Amino acid sequence: MDNLIVQKYGGTSVGTLDRIKAVAEKIARLQRSGKSIVVVVSAMAGETDKLLAMAEKLVDKPERREIDLLLSSGERISCALLSLALQALGCPAEAMTGRQIGMRTDDAHTRARIISIDVTKAVKKLKENKVIVVAGFQGINEEGDVTTLGRGGSDTSAVALAVALKAKQCEILTDVDGVFTADPNIVPEARKLDVVSFDEMLEMASLGAKVLQIRCVEFAKKYNMPLLVKSSFDDQSQGTLICEENKDMEQPIVSGVMRDDKQAKITVKGVVDKPGIASEIFSALAKAGLSVDMIIQNISEEGHTDISFTLASGDCDEAIAIMEAIASKIGVQEIISDRKISKISIVGAGMRSHSGVAAKMFKSLSAEKVNILMISTSEIKVSCIIEKKHSKLAVQKLHSVFKLDKKPRKVTQKS
């Protein structure tokens, strides 16, 4: 369908009945202009947290299967309400749940992965000129049980539907204008980016940019589905296009500065320095489903060494418990944790062809007397762990040093 538009509206965009009406008017206008429209919705803002809080008051470690049934209700409600709001405007609309839209997933409850989408029904209804309103975030597994795709899963629902329906792009309507060079709350001069590559967006998402979830971007990259992130509150919003890198793209050396304050560092001291110890530690963490970010192993002294790693601060307690459990096995002397840290990162596809970017970052931080505790790099990013108290300053400094407030001239790629 050449005139197909797939849009996703986030929780704040459908957070109140008035917002739902406003979104319905937007969609009805598009429909009158001759578009075929599939709309994916999140739960009304706060709803998912409210449901989760109820579950947590009942049981410490809730069964994931039941949590999925519980949480999926939030999207069903917003989906039915938006459909009703469209009908009130005389716009033919039909609400569809994850199951009804044909969203099949594996059975990893609360973080299920999409296996397939059978869009037969959706295509039929689109041909009947109906706007399809889809409850995001959810699907069903082979057993027929409701599954959810994890936080921000509605973005992934939308991208997967756009791919299955062969849309030209997938629009993510949210409460911000697009992807920025830094968090405007920290850096008032932060600039909205017009275009970002999938790879950059992946790094940004994993480094603390909250506008899109990693899995959604991964999915979009895998199927080369361009994402247009824009504001649902401002009709003038041009947004940010996230797409495959190409030579015509505006390609600054650094596209953005990210901060992630929800990090913790654990240091395991006095570990016996012999082959297999690191494997012992990180296998135990992986088995518990904990994602470790950076790892440092000190130089060995007298057959012992220290190993430090970082992870999401929410996983810190569990990680410490796991370390304590294997402490005697690997000969640990002490386990130290530090939650007063931040990860500051710079991301830019242009780094591939420019050297000295990391050095410039370290020098700038050092000039501000910001101590760097750990470093990790990839082709298109540099991350540093610093003390949390310096994190705002560091972001502001790096934003200014790399001139992110100014629209860059096109950088010609070295070939």
Add this chain to the structure above:
Amino acid sequence: MDNLIVQKYGGTSVGTLDRIKAVAEKIARLQRSGKSIVVVVSAMAGETDKLLAMAEKLVDKPERREIDLLLSSGERISCALLSLALQALGCPAEAMTGRQIGMRTDDAHTRARIISIDVTKAVKKLKENKVIVVAGFQGINEEGDVTTLGRGGSDTSAVALAVALKAKQCEILTDVDGVFTADPNIVPEARKLDVVSFDEMLEMASLGAKVLQIRCVEFAKKYNMPLLVKSSFDDQSQGTLICEENKDMEQPIVSGVMRDDKQAKITVKGVVDKPGIASEIFSALAKAGLSVDMIIQNISEEGHTDISFTLASGDCDEAIAIMEAIASKIGVQEIISDRKISKISIVGAGMRSHSGVAAKMFKSLSAEKVNILMISTSEIKVSCIIEKKHSKLAVQKLHSVFKLDKKPRKVTQKS
């Protein structure tokens, strides 16, 4: 399964997290005592109204299909929460939606009828010693769309499941102790009935007793599934058993007095008195889905007559509009409506074998100077329309005249 118990908990019984915990403890005890348990739940008290109010703020006449998707969320939430509360007590439990429990309905959205239940999955899970927690009120139609069974539909879900699973009876746990001879708020001496026949309960339900919905009782009668209505708040509650009439049953002449204040009377004056006119009126009302209760046609004067009928006060405006639309066709002079009326009824299986019951009722009302506007009778009930201002007094008087506060001796049935 000989040890099978099917229970249904109403909205107030699962109205708060504390109530849900209390219900879970009850069920866990039953489970430990070796019972196989299927629990059907309503939405948390107030939830359905809250969802409906949101829909009504968005659109005047909401699509029933979308309303079903919206409202069914309420039961899904309480069902997931109760299942989690059971798991917290170490009681293996699994939440199942209407679809998952195999509840197939026709596609009359918001008042769907159950077509079949495929209990294969339920039986399998019961054999795994799991408590099955079912979201009541909902099913799916052939198209796979969510349907709901109408207000109080969870009772019907429970009875249908009890029938499909061949349970010995179906327990309806609610916020009252059982079925009473009258509303205890009006008649403090009202007595709880130990046993009521299906037929009596059907009359009571249709005459204003709110404890059970008519459709649930119809269903139970059709499949001869005994219903035990009791309190979920009081473990000592013995409740009321609703079952097939039998000779051993306590069989008072009058079992209860009911009041229905939500009635309206419409009088169509000066209708041409010729064949087909009544049919014209009541076909038009039936076509709009309005249920008419009592009908009176006056004696004709000079070729004209008046026709009065009663219906639920909520349908009054629509009925008047329909009468106005056909007024010229049937030669109406005036349409008068009266909402200040009540229907007072006495019900009792013993009436079948005793004459003079209606006369006694009329005489008692007359002694209190209560004017009777309309009368309707069946084998086991007598209903009178009276002015609303007398309704409390009338109930109290009849309760006392028929000695409903006293447990009757067994009445031997004439044969």
